[in-house]
Amino acid sequence: MEQQEIIKSASLWKDAWKRLLKNKLAVFGLVVVAVMTIAVIIGPAIIKWATGFAYDTIPSEGELIKSFPPSLQHPMGTDDSGRDILARVLQGGRISLMVGIISTFVSLIVGVSYGATAGYLGGRIDNFMMRVVDIIYAIPYILLVIVLLSAFGGQNAPQWIQSISNALGSGQGLSQIILLFFALGLVSWLTMARVVRGQILSLKNQEFVMAARATGVSTPGIIFRHLVPNALGPVIVYATLTIPSVMLSEAFLSFLGIGVQAPFASWGSLAADGIKNISVFPWQLIFPGVTMALTLFSLNFLGDGLRDALDPQTRKF
Amino acid sequence: MLSYIIRRLLLVIPMALLVITLTWILIRIAPGSFYSSEKKLPPAVEANIKKKYGLDKPVWQQYLRVMGNITCRTKDADETTTNGLQFGVAGTNFKCFDFGDSLKYEGQSVNEIIRRHFPYSATIGILAYILALIVGLSAGIIAALKQNSATDYGSMSLAMLGLSVPNFVLGPILVLIFSLWLYWLPPARVGGASSYVLPVITLAAIYAAYIARLTRAGMLEVLRSDYIRTARAKGLSEWKVLMKHAVRGGLIPVVSFTGPALAALLAGTVVIEKVFAIPGLGNIFIQSVFNRDEPLTLGIVAFLSILIMIFNLLVDISYAFLDPRIRYE
Numbered sequence: 001m002e003q004q005e006i007i008k009s010a011s012l013w014k015d016a017w018k019r020l021l022k023n024k025l026a027v028f029g030l031v032v033v034a035v036m037t038i039a040v041i042i043g044p045a046i047i048k049w050a051t052g053f054a055y056d057t058i059p060s061e062g063e064l065i066k067s068f069p070p071s072l073q074h075p076m077g078t079d080d081s082g083r084d085i086l087a088r089v090l091q092g093g094r095i096s097l098m099v100g101i102i103s104t105f106v107s108l109i110v111g112v113s114y115g116a117t118a119g120y121l122g123g124r125i126d127n128f129m130m131r132v133v134d135i136i137y138a139i140p141y142i143l144l145v146i147v148l149l150s151a152f153g154g155q156n157a158p159q160w161i162q163s164i165s166n167a168l169g170s171g172q173g174l175s176q177i178i179l180l181f182f183a184l185g186l187v188s189w190l191t192m193a194r195v196v197r198g199q200i201l202s203l204k205n206q207e208f209v210m211a212a213r214a215t216g217v218s219t220p221g222i223i224f225r226h227l228v229p230n231a232l233g234p235v236i237v238y239a240t241l242t243i244p245s246v247m248l249s250e251a252f253l254s255f256l257g258i259g260v261q262a263p264f265a266s267w268g269s270l271a272a273d274g275i276k277n278i279s280v281f282p283w284q285l286i287f288p289g290v291t292m293a294l295t296l297f298s299l300n301f302l303g304d305g306l307r308d309a310l311d312p313q314t315r316k317f
Numbered sequence: 318m319l320s321y322i323i324r325r326l327l328l329v330i331p332m333a334l335l336v337i338t339l340t341w342i343l344i345r346i347a348p349g350s351f352y353s354s355e356k357k358l359p360p361a362v363e364a365n366i367k368k369k370y371g372l373d374k375p376v377w378q379q380y381l382r383v384m385g386n387i388t389c390r391t392k393d394a395d396e397t398t399t400n401g402l403q404f405g406v407a408g409t410n411f412k413c414f415d416f417g418d419s420l421k422y423e424g425q426s427v428n429e430i431i432r433r434h435f436p437y438s439a440t441i442g443i444l445a446y447i448l449a450l451i452v453g454l455s456a457g458i459i460a461a462l463k464q465n466s467a468t469d470y471g472s473m474s475l476a477m478l479g480l481s482v483p484n485f486v487l488g489p490i491l492v493l494i495f496s497l498w499l500y501w502l503p504p505a506r507v508g509g510a511s512s513y514v515l516p517v518i519t520l521a522a523i524y525a526a527y528i529a530r531l532t533r534a535g536m537l538e539v540l541r542s543d544y545i546r547t548a549r550a551k552g553l554s555e556w557k558v559l560m561k562h563a564v565r566g567g568l569i570p571v572v573s574f575t576g577p578a579l580a581a582l583l584a585g586t587v588v589i590e591k592v593f594a595i596p597g598l599g600n601i602f603i604q605s606v607f608n609r610d611e612p613l614t615l616g617i618v619a620f621l622s623i624l625i626m627i628f629n630l631l632v633d634i635s636y637a638f639l640d641p642r643i644r645y646e
Contacts, residue, residue, distance in 0.1 A: 138332065138626070139336055139339055139340055139618075140340075140602070140621075143618075144343065147343045244481070251485070252587075271483070275592065278492065278497075282493055285489055293478075293481050293486060294481075296481035
């Protein structure tokens with residue numbers, strides 16, 4: 001019996017993978033995301049090795065400390081301080097992608113546990129838990145993020161965040177970024193909770209749950225061992241679509257000046273810097289902006305493709 | 318139906334009060350205050366400021382005062398404000414919805430600030446909403462009718478692009494092309510209709526993209542349903558099938574998106590206002606949060622959260638008109 005189930009579930013995922021590969025736009029998205037990920041991981045080191053520019057290298061000659069248009073030496077030009085924009089875009093991509101992935105992971109953990117618990121327990125508890133979601137939904141999220149960032153930022157950072165950033169060898173700038181991961185994750189779990197709850201509601205009256213209950217599985221056991229794995233399809237789809245939206249939020253916060261701070265850079269903070277000089281040095285905005293748009297575009301297509309592949313309801317389209 | 322609407326309207330009141338309370342708690346949790354932005358004040362000065370703004374009173378009294386400002390309370394003898402709704406009952410003067418004075422912009426009341434800045438956000442928001450509806454609906458319907466054609470793929474890719482280009486990138490790039498290179502349109506709000514073109518397009522892009530995708534998905538779903546087959550079978554013209562039957566059902570997901578979207582658009586978008594130098598409400602709100610300008614933040618939150626809840630209610634009511642199968646008890 002158990003053997004059979006494993007084979008069946010493997011073929012379901014394989015089936016979805018096959019359908020995903022048939023979708024040209026989704027494959028395009030997958031390839032771009034993969035290339036972009038590899039580029040931001042190894043790119044900065046390659047540029048450093050080939051040209052000697054790191055993301056924070058300011059040239060020692062005074063006349064080079066200004067913004068140059070794209071050239072062979074600097075394919076994306078340089079910024080106001082003469083720093084290579086290509087190196088900064090790749091370095092910024094690390095932070096932007098990390099924000100997307102880690103914040104989505106945080107929202108995944110909170111949203112799935114919350115939504116699954118509410119959906120399975122049902123009744124008054126469900127009603128109460130979902131009204132809480134509605135109310136948090138109505139609070140402007142920017143306010144939540146600002147309060148989280150200012151209440152726990154800088155000197156006030158909790159011990160564990162400080163020890164993470166010390167372990168990674170950077171000071172306060174990094175602990176601000178780690179805080180940003182959690183702040184964004186903690187405001188973006190609401191929709192995830194709703195999606196999961198809806199899914200659990202339709203699953204919880206099926207026979208396999210009744211069988212689990214009859215054999216004496218505990219409530220947390222039923223929720224996390226039996227219900228959540230069966231709701232994974234929509235969760236994965238929604239998570240893929242959360243990554244670009246979280247990256248947009250990070251960019252927006254950096255644009256307002258409360259996200260990623262110098263010397264660190266993200267695509268959002270690079271674009272925000274570029275906007276100031278748009279009329280004179282348009283390349284400062286265009287390259288980070290287009291890189292970011294391309295990545296979000298691909299992530300969205302990938303998410304769409306995954307939805308078509310994993311959700312049999314929309315398969316016919 | 319009527320009792321449903323009344324029940325929902327009554328529910329708006331506790332929900333809004335809760336949202337305002339939570340916002341107030343958040344403002345109070347955040348370190349710093351409106352007077353301590355630059356340097357540390359001498360204790361005597363700080364005590365005086367606290368006394369002036371009633372911050373020396375117990376927290377529950379401060380809370381009741383704040384909630385009284387936002388809802389209703391008796392008018393103090395030395396108050397001369399004419400803001401909000403004021404009336405006398407049996408010799409006692411009451412005032413309602415007077416959000417108090419801004420702490421940062423001295424001598425200006427929150428009501429005044431909202432009244433002054435909201436029209437800019439609302440004008441741009443409504444124009445962008447109309448543009449997004451026209452573009453999004455027509456693109457979505459055409460894409461659904463010609464499913465899997467080049468038109469379909471083209472418009473859906475364009476929609477995806479609209480979703481993926483952040484508006485603070487799109488806005489400056491449009492300015493670069495149309496203002497700085499072609500000299501067609503002004504780069505920022507200087508008055509006149511032409512200065513609204515770029516902000517409205519920038520703001521509408523993402524909403525048009527969403528609406529196009531939702532419309533296409535909704536239409537595809539409906540076009541395969543039984544009642545459309547029935548309508549065709551009884552010999553209705555294709556145009557009538559489309560306009561009278563398909564569009565009505567296919568629009569439900571669009572409506573549930575556009576209701577809250579209109580509220581968000583009216584509220585003003587910080588990015589657009591910053592990029593195009595528009596004195597709208599969004600920017601004022603962000604500044605008030607940075608300044609710890611408590612009455613201003615709370616006033617705007619109260620104003621906007623009620624606006625959003627009412628739009629959500631309108632959306633739920635409109636479902637019943639779009640889909641005769643939906644009934645409210």
